[in-house]
Amino acid sequence: MAVFGYLWFPLVLCTVVFFFLIRATRRRRLRLPPGNLGLPFIGETLQLISAYKSENPEPFIDERVNRFGPIFTTHVFGEPTVFSADPETNRFILQNEGKLFECSYPASLSNLLGRHSLLLMKGNLHKRMHSLTMSFANSSIIKDHLLVDIDRLIRLNLDSWTGRVLLMEEAKKITFELTVKQLMSFDPCEWTESLRKEYVLVIEGFFTVALPIFSATYRRAIKARTKVAEALTLIVRQRRKESEAGERKKDMLGALLAGDDGFSDEQIVDFLLALLVAGYETTSTIMTLAVKFLTETPLALAQIKEEHDQIRAKKSEMEPLEWTDYKSMPFSQCVVNETLRVANIIGGIFRRSMTDINIKGYTIPKGWKVFASFRAVHLDHDHFKDARSFNPWRWQDNSGATSPGNVFTPFGGGPRLCPGYELARVELSVFLHHLVTRLSWVPAEEDKLVFFPTTRTQKRYPINVQRRNVSKLCKD
Structure with a gap:
């Protein structure tokens, strides 16, 4: 038996070597984008993470674009990846979703969502669900149904702010x-706050190693995900009973239950969980960074105050x-x-090539990851004048964009x-x-941006707030 094993080992080794030789020969026949695959297995992942944990990750992109051009090959997160800082290529990738490219995300993200x-x-299925989601977030729905709750809940939260606020x-x-x-038509309550705290733990696990034995953060995220799913499942089951009894609410959950697709509880829970993440993480970061950028640009802050004071002057104090x-x-x-543009909450998207793809004189091999970088384009001086400065006036006449x-x-x-x-x-x-219109503020301490694993401020942007006299702005 031992002899049999010794005979098999050279055969397996030769097969593996032959496989890699064939693959290497094929790659040489293809004209891959230029680049550097870095160290074995690790590639350039450590350089990428190090750059994005800093306040200025641009050198990672700039150095490679200057050396190789706007389309280059690297090796990150365990896979060879074609990186695009070219707007035409990015558009090509986006428009060929499901034809030449398919979505591809880290296992940790996939498992948790x-x-x-x-x-x-x-x-x-994606087309149907994407269309359904858009139908609940279009202009007419916002105007007729959502705006009143948006206004009410934001006022309710801001009214509780005092002193030092994160x-x-x-x-x-x-x-x-x-x-x-x-x-789901829930107003703020103890249940929603408990759910939110579990969500924080889920999101922390998105960009960790998807192996519980190696990552305590991922273990916590999996446990939190289970709790969130259990809480949402109870709501779905209760609402399904109400729907079958003729009680229906005009929200996303109501639409999912009333549709002809016959979605299971598990499908609805996964769908709701992902939408909660999308609405929670990105928009809150945009809110925070808008305030940070305005605070650092006094002329812009003065102008936006004037615009909103004029709107409030035509309304009573509590008028929505x-x-x-x-x-x-x-x-x-x-x-x-x-x-x-400056913050780039979504810095880009990962996709996987479904076939060999020829673009810009290069070939992206089948099965390779591609990363279309929105950030690289938005902060490119060839596309936006003085691209890395916060300048909202550039959008008044689109004078800040230097290329069509x-x-x-x-x-x-x-x-x-x-x-x-x-x-x-x-x-x-x-x-x-x-x-x-309701508050004035100053930063409580210095804070800086970091971009890994998500865009955020290191200290959650602490500010000291004071209340303005809104009644002075309002009509009698």
Whole structure:
């Protein structure tokens, strides 16, 4: 038996060597984008993480673009990856979702979101669910149904702010409460706050090693995910009973239960869980960074205060904002655009090639990862004048964009365009309105941005707030 094993070992070794030789020969025949695969197995992952844990990750991109061009090969997170800092290539990747490319995310993210999440869905099911999500976050729905709750919940939260406030934490409470309300019609309560605390643990596990034995953070995230799923399952079962009895609410959960698709409880829970993450994490970060950038740009802060003071002067103190008010915030939209461009909450997207793909004179081999970097394009001086400075006035006449074409993609594009992009804009605009009309603030201490594993401030952006006299701004 031992002799048999000794005979098999050389055969297996030769087979493995032959496989890698064949693959290497094939790669040589292909014209891969230039680049550096770095160390064996590790690649350039450590350099990438080190750069993105700093306040200035741009050198990681700049050095490689200067050396290899806007499309280059690297090796990160265990796989060879083609990195694109080219807007045309990024657009090509986005538009060919499901044809030439398919979504591909780290195992930790996939496991925690669940296999039925919108992020991981493919084909016709993704199209249907994406369309359903957009139908609950379009302009007419926001105008007729959501705006009143957005205004009410933001005012309710800001009214409790006093003294020293951790802005990022408070913003996360706001966006979580808004998302729970929109998805399941829950107002803030002990249950929603308990759910939010578990969500924090889930999100912390997104970019960890997906092996519980090696990562305590991932273990905590898996346990928290189980608790969140159990809590949502109870709600889904209760609402299913109510729906069968003829009681129906006009929210996302109601639509999922009333549809003809016959979704299981597990499918609905995964779907809701992923939407809660999407609405909670990204929008709260945008809120925080908009305030940070405005605070560091006094002229912009003064101008946005003037815009919102004028809106409030036409209303009584407790009168909610209406759709016409939202539409009369032109400078606020400039601030929103510039915050999205500079902050790059979604720095880019990973995809996997479904076949050998020829683009820009190079070949991306089948099965390779690609990363379309929105951040690299948004902060490129060839596309935006003085690209790494916060300048909301550039959007007043689009004078800040120095090249034509679709170079501004904060919400992605193609079939996976973020379905909540308009809702995020409205929530941020309403938040800025009540913030600048009700409060004044100064930073409590210095804080800086980091970009790994997600974009955030290191200290959650502490500020000292004082209340403004809103009644002086309002009509009698």
